[in-house]
Amino acid sequence: MAHTSDQPPQKPAPDSSRRSEKSRRAIYDAALALVTEVGYPKTTIEGIAARAGVGKQTIYRWWSSKADVLLEAFIDLSAQAAEAAARPEVIGEGAEYEIPDTGDLEADLKLVLRSTVDELLDPTFEAPSRALAAEGVVNEQVGREFVGKLLEPQLQLYVKRLRAAQEQGAVRADIDPRIALELFVSPLAQRWLQYTGPITYEYTDKLVEYALYGLAPRGPAAR
Template sequence: MAPTKAPDSSRRSDRSRRAIHDAALALVGEVGYRRTTIEGIAARAGVGKQTIYRWWPSKAAVLMEAFLDLAGRAAEEAGPQSGDTAQAAQGIPDTGDLTADLKLVLRATVDELNDPALEVPTRALTAEGIIDAQLGAEFVTKLLEPQLALYVTRLRAAQEAGHLRADADPRIALELLIGPLMHRWLLRTLPLTHAYADAIVDYALGGLTPRP
């Protein structure tokens, strides 16, 4: 008889983690963050709640990892040849036209913020991060800072090329671009559109005072 092959525990763990990620994101989308529980995630994923507690200390930690996994899968599925939005999701391009490059990536950001699959967990993590300082710090470190670093790199390249003031602080400059988007998204005051993203870039790079 041929020897029986032992089950691959690593593959089983990967399947369980993916099921837990999917369950956490689905529940948050259906019932909201506060009504999502470890017990509910476990039941939805078909695992014991002790399995979740073995890997994560809280539902916020589960959701954080699930969202990172979702973002990673979205980037892989988009690929480098799937259009402007996918290209922007991989990083800020450097075509030599700073205005066009920034409009491209801000439009991609608008699409992500308007995508229900990403919007709900992002809002949940943002809100919970205000209450839970440790989660908030992790949210910034793992989710926000890698994206903000792309802006800093592109803006510094623009400075070197003479397309941006040499004395401009790239960190403050990126906040002029990202801040208005997040303000409108968080407060839901007005629609978040590509036209609005384009206007932010024009205002940030062109300024508000009349030119001679």
């Protein structure tokens, strides 16, 4: 007869990394939901912790302030949106998201700005984005981190694409790409933030055309 132990079978040790990732994801979701519902000023670490079902100290172990939590959550949200919008046939499966380079600058810029329109009009993205952008106007630290951690890395994608266009001869060599990108990015941001007009594909297509070709007559009319 086989010997049987009175000891209960040992359960496998909990996977702390899996538990941490689950908690981190819950905190992201809670932070984005709260800033959407009550705005940035009324969002607190305590509220995020309660909503996420974690202890306040868990949040403070990973982040020093609610601004850090919200910015990281928003960056993660933006990264997911960029990954969902990326076309594997253009940038490669699993590749880091970049503005496509098909050799046609106009088409590539129109494509990425249309994806931006989709993102700006997505309620999941729009509410926390507006809350953080508005807070950044009155809170210098939040504004600086919002620009440095989220906006500037995205703008550098445009810089890289415009520099490639310069190398291909599609953009003048003396153009500063960092200034040039503002011709189509800044009007879109202003219209979105101030509700001065509809955000549409047609609008962003026109921004690209005006930025690339200017306002002077073209073709026979130019003569």
